[in-house]
Amino acid sequence: MRTIADAVRPRLVRVVTATKPQFTRLTRAVGPQLARIGRATGPGPATLVRPPRPRTFRTWQYTAGAATAGLALAAGAVTAAGPWDADGQRTAERNRAAALEHTGGADHGSGIAAGEPTPAPSAGSVLTGLGAAMNTVKSAPSGEPAGIAGTAVTDLLGPLLDASALGGTRTAVVVDVATGARLYGAGADTALTPASTTKIATAVAALSALGPDHRITTRVALEPGTREVVLVGGGDPTLTARKDTGGWASLRTLATETARSLTARGIKQITLSYDTTLYSGPDLHPIGVNDNLARVSPLMVDEARTGASTNGPAIRVSDPAADAARKFAGFLTDAGIKTSSPGTSKASSRADTLATVSSPPLSAIVERMLTNSDNDIAEALARQTALASGKLASFDGGAAAIDAQLAKLGLPMTGASFHDGSGLNRDDRLTANLLTALLVKAADADRPDLRAVLTGLPVAGFTGTLSTRYTDGAAGVVRAKTGTLTGVNTLAGTLVDKDGRLLAFAFLAAGTTSPQEAQDALDRTATALAGL
Numbered sequence: 001m002r003t004i005a006d007a008v009r010p011r012l013v014r015v016v017t018a019t020k021p022q023f024t025r026l027t028r029a030v031g032p033q034l035a036r037i038g039r040a041t042g043p044g045p046a047t048l049v050r051p052p053r054p055r056t057f058r059t060w061q062y063t064a065g066a067a068t069a070g071l072a073l074a075a076g077a078v079t080a081a082g083p084w085d086a087d088g089q090r091t092a093e094r095n096r097a098a099a100l101e102h103t104g105g106a107d108h109g110s111g112i113a114a115g116e117p118t119p120a121p122s123a124g125s126v127l128t129g130l131g132a133a134m135n136t137v138k139s140a141p142s143g144e145p146a147g148i149a150g151t152a153v154t155d156l157l158g159p160l161l162d163a164s165a166l167g168g169t170r171t172a173v174v175v176d177v178a179t180g181a182r183l184y185g186a187g188a189d190t191a192l193t194p195a196s197t198t199k200i201a202t203a204v205a206a207l208s209a210l211g212p213d214h215r216i217t218t219r220v221a222l223e224p225g226t227r228e229v230v231l232v233g234g235g236d237p238t239l240t241a242r243k244d245t246g247g248w249a250s251l252r253t254l255a256t257e258t259a260r261s262l263t264a265r266g267i268k269q270i271t272l273s274y275d276t277t278l279y280s281g282p283d284l285h286p287i288g289v290n291d292n293l294a295r296v297s298p299l300m301v302d303e304a305r306t307g308a309s310t311n312g313p314a315i316r317v318s319d320p321a322a323d324a325a326r327k328f329a330g331f332l333t334d335a336g337i338k339t340s341s342p343g344t345s346k347a348s349s350r351a352d353t354l355a356t357v358s359s360p361p362l363s364a365i366v367e368r369m370l371t372n373s374d375n376d377i378a379e380a381l382a383r384q385t386a387l388a389s390g391k392l393a394s395f396d397g398g399a400a401a402i403d404a405q406l407a408k409l410g411l412p413m414t415g416a417s418f419h420d421g422s423g424l425n426r427d428d429r430l431t432a433n434l435l436t437a438l439l440v441k442a443a444d445a446d447r448p449d450l451r452a453v454l455t456g457l458p459v460a461g462f463t464g465t466l467s468t469r470y471t472d473g474a475a476g477v478v479r480a481k482t483g484t485l486t487g488v489n490t491l492a493g494t495l496v497d498k499d500g501r502l503l504a505f506a507f508l509a510a511g512t513t514s515p516q517e518a519q520d521a522l523d524r525t526a527t528a529l530a531g532l
Contacts, residue, residue: 111352126226153438156528163184165521167487167511174433174529177443177494177502182436191415191429192508195483196373197492198423198430201416203366203453204438205405209388212363212449216384217251218299220258221351227267229258229339229346229354231274231328233299233321235393236359237380238368241301246310249357251301251324255331257355262337273345274299274325279383281394281469287424293375296383297321298393303376311372317436323353367456370481371464375422382421395420411437423483443494443504457481457493460526469519473527480505480526481520487511489518495530505529 094100153174161170171187182188216236241251262270278298285293291313294304300320307314317323325342332339359365362381369377382398389404391397399418407413412433421423442453458464461475465482480493492506508523512518 016017026435041096072178077086088236089258089487151250152532153529156532157184157186157525160521160525160528161507163521163530165512165514165517166489166509167513169510170508171432172507172525173436173505175436175440175504177440177504180440183503188433189414189431191417191431192490192510193426193485194423194428194430194435194508195437195485195486195488195490196375196423196480197435197483197490197506197508198418198421198428199370199373199375199378200435200438200453200481200492201387201402201406201418201430202378202381202385202421203370203456204409204442204450205367205402206385207362207450207452208409209401210362212361212366212452214362214384215358215360216249216362216365217356217358218251218254219356220254220354221347222354223264223351227270228345229262230345230351231272231273231299231325231342232347233274233278233297233324235278235298235380235387237300237303237374237377238359238365239301239324239357241324241331249359251328251357252331252339254355254357255328256306257357259332259335259337261354263360266338270332270340272325272329272332272339272342274321274328274342275345275347276321277346278387279393281392281396285379285395285420285422285424289317290424292422293379293422294320296376296379296395298383299324300376301327303374312373321464361454370453370456371458373482375424378422379420385421406434406438409441424485426485426488430508432506432508435508436504439492439494439504439506444500454479454494469523470527474530477530479528483508484515484519487513489522491514491522491526493526495526497530497532503529 025314038173044482044528101320147453149524159171161172169187169190169192171190171192172184173182173186173188174184175182216383217234218236218239219234220229221232236249238248239251240246240248243252245253262268276297276299279296283295285299287293294300295315295318296428297304297320301324302310303314304316304320304323306317321344322342329339329342351531365377366382368374369381379395379398381403382395383393385405386393386401387398389401391401398421402418403413403416412431414433415429415431416434417427417429419427441447442450444450457479458466458481459476460470460473460478460480462464466478466480470478474495478493478495483490483492488508488510490503490506490508490513494502494504496502505526507522509518509522
């Protein structure tokens with residue numbers, strides 16, 4: 001865990017409090033540059049360790065995150081984003097700047113062209129400005145053997161987790177990420193309905209099975225000796241038909257390239273078909289028709305949403321594949337290709353590929369899923385994991401593949417039971433022990449392929465499902481996946497305590513009667529732990 005230890009700076013929160021006047025001046029000085037960088041490259045630490053990829057966050061969130069949370073956020077999120085050089089500049093950031101052919105900044109030299117965004121200051125200079133020493137992270141002291149809760153943690157969490165708002169059953173685990181030692185455990189191996197914290201397991205399984213650089217391809221094929229063109233669904237849940245793609249794979253681009261290929265062959269009129277045979281089994285989740293999830297199909301655009309929303313509940317079209325094919329036909333017509341009304345078919349092995357578009361790397365898709373608690377992406381990733389594991393791409397196949405992948409990683413699977421990838425199925429069961437183990441595994445210096453699990457977690461007070469929470473608590477310090485079903489409230493993620501120690505935690509509550517009161521109780525517990 002040396003990489004993590006070197007990445008996290010101790011006592012960050014305490015330093016920010018002690019040096020608030022200097023920090024305010026620093027924020028005013030670097031805020032504009034951070035905002036410009038946010039607009040130019042997209043916010044969030046993960047963009048520094050991979051080529052630019054689509055993520056849409058508001059610039060104020062990026063700037064405000066730096067202003068109010070400082071590098072306490074970095075301790076919880078950038079922990080595993082890459083090694084820190086002696087001068088404080090991440091190797092990955094320097095490599096990325098070189099790839100973009102941009103120079104400048106405290107550690108890049110000079111050469112910024114007029115009008116170009118100014119790089120954010122290097123980590124070393126920011127830490128120096130805060131008055132922080134370049135020490136390594138401390139492990140949270142339990143004072144007792146691993147697996148036994150520290151007295152201080154027990155005394156703190158016991159009363160908070162005993163709140164009546166958390167229903168009749170609640171379980172919790174807290175782990176020191178640097179050492180893997182358990183600092184607190186209550187019902188650690190009791191399996192409860194996890195709701196959307198299931199997505200952490202789905203993310204780890206998908207990244208483990210496919211790798212963070214895997215891309216999902218949608219293709220168009222021409223059957224030989226005919227004019228039948230088949231739009232083949234590859235299972236990309238982020239395929240978009242919008243003009244502003246946000247960097248995701250574009251159905252419009254696919255149509256343009258298809259029309260170009262057809263024109264080169266002298267074809268101006270086609271019979272259009274679409275192929276959804278990649279997936280099997282029921283396409284409707286057991287919850288039934290629901291604004292939280294479209295019918296699961298390997299071919300869909302914009303998650304089959306009927307409006308302009310990109311996340312959250314929305315009315316969905318009844319047949320996502322047919323909707324995508326109709327939109328594709330319209331784009332072909334605009335490009336000068338006359339089409340028939342699209343119907344279902346299966347592309348043969350002899351069909352020639354006319355055009356393809358591919359999703360961003362799987363790491364980006366995982367981050368989007370976790371940040372927005374995206375059920376459509378979660379179910380698609382479960383099926384992609386099933387395909388990579390040689391299982392049927394169905395609800396059952398995806399669940400079995402997730403279970404198998406996690407078992408292969410040596411994670412504690414006692415009591416775990418998967419029935420989907422999103423956590424919408426109330427029959428899902430996970431333990432607090434497994435959830436924290438997943439987070440610790442994702443932070444393992446030997447498993448950089450799993451890092452998107454940490455960087456995708458919503459940031460308290462700033463992003464995703466935590467954007468409106470912790471505004472008067474541990475904003476920027478807690479990163480966590482939320483989970484809510486009727487009578488179920490869960491929270492699992494990472495936080496940095498006041499001494500700069502990185503902790504993983506999981507809180508599960510069942511039998512809750514007020515979602516808001518239960519959510520507030522969990523937030524108070526995480527905030528208190530961050531202040532330990």
